[in-house]
Amino acid sequence: MTDMFRLLAMLIGVVDTMEPGSDAWRRPLALVEDAIRTVRPARPLPVFVPVPAAPGFLTGPAQPGGRQD
Amino acid sequence: MLAASSVATLLGMSLAVARKPLRADAARNVDKIITAARQCFREFGPEVPLQTIATTAGVGPATLFRNFADKEELVLAALNRQLRLTVDPVMDGALADMDAAAGLLRVLEALMAAASDDANLLCAVAGRRELLTGITGSFMESVSVLLARGQGQEACARTSP
Numbered sequence: 313m314t315d316m317f318r319l320l321a322m323l324i325g326v327v328d329t330m331e332p333g334s335d336a337w338r339r340p341l342a343l344v345e346d347a348i349r350t351v352r353p354a355r356p357l358p359v360f361v362p363v364p365a366a367p368g369f370l371t372g373p374a375q376p377g378g379r380q381d
Numbered sequence: 382m383l384a385a386s387s388v389a390t391l392l393g394m395s396l397a398v399a400r401k402p403l404r405a406d407a408a409r410n411v412d413k414i415i416t417a418a419r420q421c422f423r424e425f426g427p428e429v430p431l432q433t434i435a436t437t438a439g440v441g442p443a444t445l446f447r448n449f450a451d452k453e454e455l456v457l458a459a460l461n462r463q464l465r466l467t468v469d470p471v472m473d474g475a476l477a478d479m480d481a482a483a484g485l486l487r488v489l490e491a492l493m494a495a496a497s498d499d500a501n502l503l504c505a506v507a508g509r510r511e512l513l514t515g516i517t518g519s520f521m522e523s524v525s526v527l528l529a530r531g532q533g534q535e536a537c538a539r540t541s542p
Binding site: 314315316317319320323324326327328330332333334335336337338341344345347348349350351 | 423482486489490492493494496497498499500501503521524525528531535536537538540541
């Protein structure tokens with residue numbers, strides 16, 4: 313299993329932390345893009361979408377930590 | 382919750398659910414059932430009964446079971462169709478793009494959009510690794526090609542493809 317396979321598995325797992333059909337995956341995808349490109353793209357990160365507070369969803373902080381761009 | 386097996390299902394889906402050619406009326410029924418399945422999974426979640434899917438498709442349960450042995454087979458067929466419709470064309474474009482890294486990112490966007498749209502389908506096959514038997518990863522092979530090209534163009538870091 314390669315690095316890329318695991319990165320994709322991690323990305324698809326993001327679907328588990330959001331409402332089906334939402335665009336919440338765009339921010340983690342941008343973070344992965346930042347990781348795999350040799351030069352970080354000159355664009356802000358997509359907006360952070362909070363993890364739904366419902367049974368079955370992972371609980372997380374109300375506000376994102378780390379990068380705020 | 383998505384399990385690792387459903388993730389691998391999605392990543393390896395391109396060659397899944399190979400079917401022999403169907404007569405036109407049978408093909409229409411399959412199309413109606415798959416369309417109804419996507420709608421029902423979205424509306425009712427992964428536990429939706431097959432009877433509900435058959436009713437929504439306007440076919441009898443016998444027609445559904447003639448084409449799909451169980452819910453897992455139907456889910457795999459639905460995921461497979463969506464990947465073929467939404468991700469494969471993007472992959473074809475990416476493989477023809479001079480900018481491999483940009484193409485790779487477009488593929489990942491298309492994959493994530495498909496996974497998000499059909500999250501309940503993915504959830505329905507979580508935890509069943511035997512579904513992956515016989516599925517090969519042409520999708521991952523193409524991703525590896527794009528990544529290697531991107532690395533050759535010094536646009537992608539040294540992640541193993």
